[in-house]
Amino acid sequence: MKRIDIGLVGYGVVGNGVARILEEKKELLSKKSGVEINLKKVFTRNWNKSFPYPLPESKKAYSLDEILQDDDISIVVELTGGIDFPYKLISEAVEKGKHVVTANKALLAERGKEIFLKAEQKDIRIGYEAAVAGGIPIIRALREGLIANDIIKIYGILNGTTNYILTSMYKQGKDFKTALREAQELGYAEADPTLDINGTDAAHKITILASLSYGGFLDFSQVYVEGIESIHPLDIELGKDLGYVLKLLAIAKGHNGEVEVRVHPTFIPEDNPLAKVDGVFNAVMVEGDAVGESMFYGKGAGSLPTASAVISDIVDISKSIAEGVGRGIEITSMNWEHKDLTLTRVPDFYTRYYLRFTVPDVTGILAKVAAVFARFNISIAAVIQKEKVVSMYESKEKVVPLVILTHTASENNIQKAIKEIEQQGITVEKTVIIRVEDEEK
Amino acid sequence: MKRIDIGLVGYGVVGNGVARILEEKKELLSKKSGVEINLKKVFTRNWNKSFPYPLPESKKAYSLDEILQDDDISIVVELTGGIDFPYKLISEAVEKGKHVVTANKALLAERGKEIFLKAEQKDIRIGYEAAVAGGIPIIRALREGLIANDIIKIYGILNGTTNYILTSMYKQGKDFKTALREAQELGYAEADPTLDINGTDAAHKITILASLSYGGFLDFSQVYVEGIESIHPLDIELGKDLGYVLKLLAIAKGHNGEVEVRVHPTFIPEDNPLAKVDGVFNAVMVEGDAVGESMFYGKGAGSLPTASAVISDIVDISKSIAEGVGRGIEITSMNWEHKDLTLTRVPDFYTRYYLRFTVPDVTGILAKVAAVFARFNISIAAVIQKEKVVSMYESKEKVVPLVILTHTASENNIQKAIKEIEQQGITVEKTVIIRVEDEEK
Numbered sequence: 001m002k003r004i005d006i007g008l009v010g011y012g013v014v015g016n017g018v019a020r021i022l023e024e025k026k027e028l029l030s031k032k033s034g035v036e037i038n039l040k041k042v043f044t045r046n047w048n049k050s051f052p053y054p055l056p057e058s059k060k061a062y063s064l065d066e067i068l069q070d071d072d073i074s075i076v077v078e079l080t081g082g083i084d085f086p087y088k089l090i091s092e093a094v095e096k097g098k099h100v101v102t103a104n105k106a107l108l109a110e111r112g113k114e115i116f117l118k119a120e121q122k123d124i125r126i127g128y129e130a131a132v133a134g135g136i137p138i139i140r141a142l143r144e145g146l147i148a149n150d151i152i153k154i155y156g157i158l159n160g161t162t163n164y165i166l167t168s169m170y171k172q173g174k175d176f177k178t179a180l181r182e183a184q185e186l187g188y189a190e191a192d193p194t195l196d197i198n199g200t201d202a203a204h205k206i207t208i209l210a211s212l213s214y215g216g217f218l219d220f221s222q223v224y225v226e227g228i229e230s231i232h233p234l235d236i237e238l239g240k241d242l243g244y245v246l247k248l249l250a251i252a253k254g255h256n257g258e259v260e261v262r263v264h265p266t267f268i269p270e271d272n273p274l275a276k277v278d279g280v281f282n283a284v285m286v287e288g289d290a291v292g293e294s295m296f297y298g299k300g301a302g303s304l305p306t307a308s309a310v311i312s313d314i315v316d317i318s319k320s321i322a323e324g325v326g327r328g329i330e331i332t333s334m335n336w337e338h339k340d341l342t343l344t345r346v347p348d349f350y351t352r353y354y355l356r357f358t359v360p361d362v363t364g365i366l367a368k369v370a371a372v373f374a375r376f377n378i379s380i381a382a383v384i385q386k387e388k389v390v391s392m393y394e395s396k397e398k399v400v401p402l403v404i405l406t407h408t409a410s411e412n413n414i415q416k417a418i419k420e421i422e423q424q425g426i427t428v429e430k431t432v433i434i435r436v437e438d439e440e441k
Numbered sequence: 442m443k444r445i446d447i448g449l450v451g452y453g454v455v456g457n458g459v460a461r462i463l464e465e466k467k468e469l470l471s472k473k474s475g476v477e478i479n480l481k482k483v484f485t486r487n488w489n490k491s492f493p494y495p496l497p498e499s500k501k502a503y504s505l506d507e508i509l510q511d512d513d514i515s516i517v518v519e520l521t522g523g524i525d526f527p528y529k530l531i532s533e534a535v536e537k538g539k540h541v542v543t544a545n546k547a548l549l550a551e552r553g554k555e556i557f558l559k560a561e562q563k564d565i566r567i568g569y570e571a572a573v574a575g576g577i578p579i580i581r582a583l584r585e586g587l588i589a590n591d592i593i594k595i596y597g598i599l600n601g602t603t604n605y606i607l608t609s610m611y612k613q614g615k616d617f618k619t620a621l622r623e624a625q626e627l628g629y630a631e632a633d634p635t636l637d638i639n640g641t642d643a644a645h646k647i648t649i650l651a652s653l654s655y656g657g658f659l660d661f662s663q664v665y666v667e668g669i670e671s672i673h674p675l676d677i678e679l680g681k682d683l684g685y686v687l688k689l690l691a692i693a694k695g696h697n698g699e700v701e702v703r704v705h706p707t708f709i710p711e712d713n714p715l716a717k718v719d720g721v722f723n724a725v726m727v728e729g730d731a732v733g734e735s736m737f738y739g740k741g742a743g744s745l746p747t748a749s750a751v752i753s754d755i756v757d758i759s760k761s762i763a764e765g766v767g768r769g770i771e772i773t774s775m776n777w778e779h780k781d782l783t784l785t786r787v788p789d790f791y792t793r794y795y796l797r798f799t800v801p802d803v804t805g806i807l808a809k810v811a812a813v814f815a816r817f818n819i820s821i822a823a824v825i826q827k828e829k830v831v832s833m834y835e836s837k838e839k840v841v842p843l844v845i846l847t848h849t850a851s852e853n854n855i856q857k858a859i860k861e862i863e864q865q866g867i868t869v870e871k872t873v874i875i876r877v878e879d880e881e882k
Binding site (some may be wrong): 130276277292294307 | 474570576584587745
């Protein structure tokens with residue numbers, strides 16, 4: 001049985017999980033794969049602390065060169081953080097002809113193009129199953145299982161921290177700050193949760209999924225991202241009345257040669273399977289022209305789920321190496337259109353909207369709002385006017401929320417209409433805009 | 442770009458879908474895979490009828506030999522029905538050194554061992570993604586994505602017809618016969634739905650999933666199968682009161698070197714993600730020791746979802762051929778333990794039970810039942826006694842349902858206890874037994 005040597009860089013929670021599984025399941029993995037996978041060396045900056053899965057001295061590397069210069073090592077597993085260091089590391093590994101497995105979504109979303117093009121030139125494979133929703137083999141599903149499909153839409157809950165927070169806001173009526181603090185106490189949110197709650201983490205992941213689904217690279221800096229920081233419990237409550245659940249959705253849709261990619265708090269119908277994905281779980285819904293809707297659900301993070309994904313890539317690449325695969329086929333899988341994707345401009349987004357206006361409690365307001373909507377060709381699907389919910393408003397005069405659910409409209413028209421309504425002085429506070437993913441019946 | 446020639450046998454709804462996608466998406470598939478996949482010949486017994494996707498004369502084969510004797514054809518796609526004919530066809534294809542893709546679950550469940558061993562000897566790959574839950578790439582997920590996991594349990598809703606029927610019984614309170622008739626009218630149940638409603642179809646599929654998960658072959662004739670034919674709306678109603686939804690679950694669990702495989706109507710908690718899988722959809726829940734719980738959801742049948750799965754295998758094998766893979770690695774993936782699996786005997790099943798006794802409406806009955814339970818070490822978790830539901834009973838005396846939900850107990854003890862209770866004349870009708878998949882808190 002052929003032996004494949006692995007070098008691992010970064011020994012945090014995921015790295016420890018990878019080492020543990022590779023060691024403890026060595027026999028299982030070789031039975032299932034026909035290859036012997038050998039964790040040869042692990043590098044981390046500081047070996048002088050305790051680790052959940054301690055390694056023997058023989059496996060510890062004290063410099064990167066012990067991995068990069070070792071000709072026996074054919075796969076480098078990158079599990080560090082940040083962007084610049086892993087970029088450099090991966091570039092060097094590729095340069096040396098080593099295949100790479102990474103869980104680094106930020107790196108792939110922001111500098112994936114450079115890495116994949118370099119790898120393509122050198123016939124090197126980059127495994128990144130662990131970069132998106134660790135416990136869910138979604139990369140493999142898109143690349144292989146659903147290969148016969150044109151992807152109409154791919155969307156999902158890709159961040160466990162925000163889903164945990166939104167679930168407790170929805171189920172227990174908590175406000176954002178309380179829910180966040182509790183998530184931190186339970187270890188579901190980091191001490192600095194910025195990149196989770198502002199949507200960046202989910203945006204990194206949907207950028208990767210969109211690239212793979214539509215076959216090219218895209219400019220991450222142009223992806224529309226909105227977080228959950230300013231979600232008010234009132235909107236979750238009012239959404240419930242309309243039959244909706246609020247989720248931080250990451251969405252990619254292909255149309256007219258463009259790809260629309262956006263991450264924002266989104267109302268979805270309570271009978272959408274994603275509406276039932278609670279707590280730290282992740283789920284991805286794929287709509288393909290042949291399979292229809294498929295959903296993949298599981299843990300998005302954590303030591304072992306992420307390690308499980310890392311190892312699936314290690315095994316996959318190890319098998320290819322052992323089989324002596326003529327390279328050059330797998331590598332095309334993310335960039336199969338060999339082009340940069342064009343992102344749909346924000347004003348051209350086309351979806352349904354939940355709008356909450358804060359208005360004085362006097363007659364004639366709805367008529368005024370409706371008149372502006374008509375001018376911008378926005379069709380109203382439902383209206384909710386509540387009398388009692390006043391306490392939250394800072395205004396001293398008596399104000400009420402006026403909620404309008406629209407039919408499908410363009411973002412451009414919605415923004416213009418809101419601007420005009422606010423300029424007319426109809427509203428007394430900033431209007432709340434929440435997009436709605438709900439097919440018109 | 443290397444061209445791979447395909448021969449297709451069987452031109453029903455799935456075959457038409459496969460041909461349509463291979464032809465209409467030729468360019469997409471080669472971009473994504475790096476291989477040109479060419480549908481060279483299609484065989485069906487009778488070309489003298491009309492087909493949803495008509496083929497040009499040049500692609501029609503009028504004898505199987507046009508495919509089996511054609512050395513250019515390296516993959517035979519088997520989409521016929523039954524067992525004997527496809528068994529012979531696949532055996533011949535393997536003999537000729539041709540790889541095989543099949544959607545035939547009955548064949549693989551009942552005679553898979555012979556086929557896979559033959560294929561192993563010849564270094565031939567058998568693709569069977571389409572045999573289980575077409576729109577869900579579950580075979581690939583188990584074989585590759587979750588390769589680092591010991592599978593603790595795999596269970597799911599693997600038959601759309603029965604799920605459609607149970608969904609309408611649950612949601613609309615229909616009885617079995619009405620729900621079945623409506624399913625037939627809508628095309629969700631076949632004219633002869635026997636193999637669906639008696640659980641055989643789901644049993645074929647879980648047999649395949651169990652083999653793959655636990656790495657060996659098992660004796661299909663010994664798999665425990667119970668259908669939904671005699672499910673009474675009253676039990677669905679009473680289950681609801683306990684917070685349960687009734688599903689036809691196919692379950693495989695590994696423990697103590699044995700595999701417990703069973704298909705039967707099962708109560709699951711309403712917050713289990715599978716409880717929300719409605720209508721004709723399928724879903725598979727996998728519990729792995731590394732990933733925890735993952736769920737895969739999608740269409741289980743239909744022309745294009747199944748064709749999508751067939752094509753994922755065609756592409757996979759085509760890539761291997763084009764890459765000149767040294768064979769012999771992939772093939773081990775189902776039989777990776779190289780042994781026959783031992784099935785857990787039915788009396789050794791160990792689960793929770795919902796039992797509905799039909800008893801006279803007099804005092805002291807519960808005490809008698811409880812006494813028998815205590816003798817057989819069966820612990821009671823909940824009791825429901827209803828006064829009014831009498832109309833359904835044939836008995837003339839006044840009888841009522843007495844429902845007992847047990848903690849985990851052995852099938853053996855449950856059967857003995859029921860026998861004793863019935864022999865003591867406590868009950869006036871046959872006791873209803875429904876197993877419950879609900880972890881003890």
